[in-house]
Amino acid sequence: MATQNGAAQNTVSDWLASAHPTPEGAHHEWRLSGIALIPTGRVFDALRLPAAIVHRAVGSAVPELVRARLGDGAVIHDAYAPGRWYYALVRPGACAQHDAYRLDGGTWLGIPGAGRTTRPGAYWIRPPRHREDFCPEDDITELIRRGGEGQTHPRPLPELDTIERACRALFDDDGRDPGPQDAAAATTQARDHLAALLPVTQEAATQLPLDHATQARLARALTEAYRQLETDSSSLNLARQYAHAKRLARCCLDQVRVLRELDAVADGPPYL
Structure with a gap:
């Protein structure tokens, strides 16, 4: 073969x-x-x-x-x-x-x-x-x-404040040792948040002018997000599983930051 x-x-x-x-x-x-x-x-x-x-x-x-x-x-x-x-x-x-x-x-x-x-x-x-x-x-x-179909209808923006709070909470573990259920739940939650953010971030990328100052950062954020989503942490030990959950959460925070920047610029995508 x-x-x-x-x-x-x-x-x-x-x-x-x-x-x-x-x-x-x-x-x-x-x-x-x-x-x-x-x-x-x-x-x-x-x-x-x-x-x-x-x-x-x-x-x-x-x-x-x-x-x-x-x-x-x-x-x-x-x-x-x-x-x-x-x-x-x-x-x-x-x-x-x-x-x-x-x-x-x-x-x-x-x-x-x-x-x-x-x-x-x-x-x-x-x-x-x-x-x-x-x-x-x-x-x-x-x-x-x-x-x-439906491209004239703005894609609803995820609850950025809610996502940001949940992802930041993952880093405020007060030094306690996470259990297997904690790591699995944290990974699932971070993946779900990233799945909600990616379509909006991806669509924003297609709307930006080629010389937009945020373009390079947005491309890096998307590339890293997909890389982390494609990583299977199920076979890793507990500490590495939890570290992967934090990397996913950090990808979410990066995209929240970029989406907020796009929302603030005058020439940003109309649905932001």
């Missing part, structure tokens, strides 16, 4: 690299950094989709759920780009659609290596399974339709 998977990745890698003027150059970049700059327009095109549209369409911003609920075809998630974009690979010459921007032919796009399916940076939220594993245009149209 491992040999078959490796052979499939090599086939996909060769296909992706064939879009590069010097395919070996793409392979070299993948070996060095895991990302290769490859031009669109000849072997494949790419439609850039706002993260808010994708997350509304699939009903989640958690990578595992996004991956499971996306349709067919290869999709890149650029977790470092301002605003956080998704790039759906489509056949060359595919039509641009409302809320989906087709990159001009010859645009150099950061293409992850075929086996790069996790952060940091750009990765395949749905990796190509074979050559020409394109996203059907009808699927993209339906995704945009679902993601556009």
Whole structure:
């Protein structure tokens, strides 16, 4: 099975690299950094989709759920780009659609290596399974339709004061030793708070101007939040489980702080 998977990745890698003027150059970049700059327009095109549209369409911003609920075809998630974009690979010459921007032919796009399916940076939220594993245009149209529903209605802002108090209380343990139930409850509570904050924070990121002063901090806060959510602490000892709960709580506090800053600026998202 491992040999078959490796052979499939090599086939996909060769296909992706064939879009590069010097395919070996793409392979070299993948070996060095895991990302290769490859031009669109000849072997494949790419439609850039706002993260808010994708997350509304699939009903989640958690990578595992996004991956499971996306349709067919290869999709890149650029977790470092301002605003956080998704790039759906489509056949060359595919039509641009409302809320989906087709990159001009010859645009150099950061293409992850075929086996790069996790952060940091750009990765395949749905990796190509074979050559020409394109996203059907009808699927993209339906995704945009679902993601556009209700976008004129502001997403309700979570109770920031309540979340902040609960998360800060986790750090005021008065030196007592937490029990297993304490650690489990603290982790569950912090995860629930983060799940309430992430869709709002994520949507805020897509609304910010690219040069907004808060953009870099927001991107770091989101990246760290997803990293902590993806960490399974159930197998860790009690002290490490509790430490992970505190890291989750700190991610919540970081996002509360950023959301309040956005609420204070005149050009902030209208729903804040």
